[in-house]
Amino acid sequence: MAIATTATSATTAATAATATFSIWRGDAQTGQLVDYTTAVGEGMVVLDAVHNIQAEEAPDLACRWNCKAGKCGSCSAEINGVPRLLCMTRLDTLPLDKPVTIEPLKAFPLLKDLITNVNWNYEVKKRIKKFNPRPPDATDGTWRMQQKDVDRVQEFRKCIECFLCQDVCHVLREHHLHDEFIGPRYLVYAASLEMNPLDTEDRLKDLKDNHGIGFCNITKCCTTVCPEDIKITDNAIIPLKERVVDEFYDPLTKLVRLFRPRKK
């Protein structure tokens, strides 16, 4: 671990490892990176350092966090320019010989310091057609599913809604097409519904026309930053793109479907 070491006392051999963190301070109008130096040690994550800084130097530093276990998705930020969870980024994976930059997510409006307003995501979710199951299989109102049918959509259920994928997606981050594109997180959500064997709803026209699946150009940045290791592009977005092709761009599939209805 490359940790900058500072002698705390000339009379003792004891040394304290410290590192400098350049943290974004400001709001939607103005702001700047401010350097803070704090003690770091083995096993620490970036969120620990932020907490140290809050305790020692900047009690007004705004930082959203909750579980500190990579499961609540609250502490999303950009560490050295890469969207990551503060609580899951160990300091020993970062070069500490120079300041570690910590900035808020870039795809959403900044509220204060490291906190952004992610409400847009929840509004987007409301636009996606809800789960609409087929009639129950049994008289007690329950359904029967085989595990092998559940496996594929199970991966998508791991999502912790940290919105790192939304943040890194250049369609939202750079081009701000929030009104036309729902982003990787909600393509995963749509895939989890669309591929569910019990679901009877058809979201393909929405995906093509209203949710902007065509804006995704498969750069796989979302997959790269996902802390839950969901194969967003390969297992959710591309299969949805292929289903859209089935429905709108493939005359052969349409011909086959004339003789075989798609969904019961």
Place this chain on the structure above:
Amino acid sequence: MTLTQITMKQRGFGQTMRQGAWWSKSLVVLLVLSAFVVYSTWAAFQGVHYRFGPYLSPFYSPEILGDATYSWFGAKPSWLPAWLPFTPALLILWAPGGFRFTCYYYRGAYYKAFWGDPPACAVGEPRKSYRGEHSFPLIMQNIHRFFLYVALLFLIFLAHDAWKALWFTDAAGATSFGIGVGTLVLTMNVILLGSYTLSCHSLRHLVGGRIDQLSAAPVCQKAHQCASSMNRRHGLFAWLSLFWVAFSDIYVRLCSMGIWTDWRII
């Protein structure tokens, strides 16, 4: 529905807080793909040294028109104008070229490397406007599965070439079984191209991904399982097959030119 108003500035080209050589991967992709396009275009226009003994360069397979002795339909038709560039490769390379150009893996790679859309993850882009594959012309990428159908057909031709590369004709005109280094090269070529083609995202969808209840279609489920397993290495197969198909052409070309000697193993 009114969504939260998002008003933020777009960052400049290459602007990022990322450290290290974030540009290196895109640069390598740019150089390798450019080199391949330049070499394959050059090789396609040559029209000579694409056959050596039982070996046929994959850039020229299948040979539909060309060498009167070997091609399917004989020599170049006399009614074709003389000024029109013609080689057997020019008739067929649109198919594998189109398959790679519309491939999901390559799309992601060359959008970054050639268009800077984005140059790398979390890095500023050169242009302000962006339509992606939502509208013309890139909406045409949805044609990928049709190139897949042709690519599957090409695998049969290439496998046949590898088979023919096992049969050598001596000076007396007698044909006998044998294995040369070229045989191994062409066999490896069809294996790698087969791995790349069979790991295609579109194929994965067509063989089973389109079905929600896979348990009701056990054959599709098995096929989807196999395709998914290969699909995880689609990017690796894409690069290996790209290198090898170019190397196969180089091997046959240099043997035909007398620069390399084809070493006979059996």
